[in-house]
Amino acid sequence: DTGVSQNPRHKITKRGQNVTFRCDPISEHNRLYWYRQTLGQGPEFLTYFQNEAQLEKSRLLSDRFSAERPKGSFSTLEIQRTEQGDSAMYLCASSFTASGPQHFGDGTRLSIL
Amino acid sequence: DQQVKQNSPSLSVQEGRISILNCDYTNSMFDYFLWYKKYPAEGPTFLISISSIKDKNEDGRFTVFLNKSAKHLSLHIVPSQPGDSAVYFCAAPQSNSGGSNYKLTFGKGTLLTVNP
Numbered sequence: 001d002t003g004v005s006q007n008p009r010h011k012i013t014k015r016g017q018n019v020t021f022r023c024d025p026i027s028e029h030n031r032l033y034w035y036r037q038t039l040g041q042g043p044e045f046l047t048y049f050q051n052e053a054q055l056e057k058s059r060l061l062s063d064r065f066s067a068e069r070p071k072g073s074f075s076t077l078e079i080q081r082t083e084q085g086d087s088a089m090y091l092c093a094s095s096f097t098a099s100g101p102q103h104f105g106d107g108t109r110l111s112i113l
Numbered sequence: 114d115q116q117v118k119q120n121s122p123s124l125s126v127q128e129g130r131i132s133i134l135n136c137d138y139t140n141s142m143f144d145y146f147l148w149y150k151k152y153p154a155e156g157p158t159f160l161i162s163i164s165s166i167k168d169k170n171e172d173g174r175f176t177v178f179l180n181k182s183a184k185h186l187s188l189h190i191v192p193s194q195p196g197d198s199a200v201y202f203c204a205a206p207q208s209n210s211g212g213s214n215y216k217l218t219f220g221k222g223t224l225l226t227v228n229p
Contacts, residue, residue: 004156006156031215033215033216033217035217040221041221042117042202042204042219042220042221042222043157043202043217043219044219045216045217045218048215048216055209055215056209056215056216058216091156091157093156098213098215099145101147101159101162102159102217103159104149104156104157104158105156106154106155106156107156
């Protein structure tokens with residue numbers, strides 16, 4: 001399988017705990033994106049990497065959220081001190097060029113108890 | 114503000130008939146549009162795209178039409194099949210100051226149900 005891979009698929013945690021998600025993009029893609037999707041909405045942009053550089057962050061990405069992409073390969077998204085409102089599907093996408101379509105993984109569904 | 118709007122939350126059609134999914138946008142700077150299909154418990158899958166220099170793009174059973182003056186695009190599926198039942202999202206990329214597309218702005222999606 002050479003698509004975008006996300007782990008874990010599901011994460012259930014208690015409010016206040018920290019969580020970390022991983023995304024492995026398609027190998028030749030140097031652009032990587034994180035989105036969040038809640039029920040009844042389309043995906044909303046969170047942040048974007050070109051290689052290892054984080055070039056853009058949405059205002060949705062509060063200071064409790066941090067994303068990294070060491071060495072320009074896989075990426076991690078960490079949420080500290082989780083809140084009920086963080087419950088959502090977190091989607092990762094990658095693309096080869098800026099003009100090409102973004103290809104999505106199957107997401108990590110986060111549930112906060 | 115919702116820059117990409119899909120005003121029909123759901124659509125039901127009979128197998129073999131045409132499905133027409135609509136999308137409106139407000140940002141006149143958008144010059145490229147994409148349609149994604151999403152099955153439950155899966156990520157969105159890229160379906161078809163169109164550049165603003167065209168008014169039609171076709172790929173097999175899927176055709177996207179763009180009306181720039183009306184800021185409207187539509188996805189036609191002919192003939193519709195039960196396996197097409199999914200949520201369809203319209204999306205447009207925004208460019209950064211360097212002119213490079215990056216973030217996609219999505220509509221809320223339309224749930225298409227194709228009945229056998």
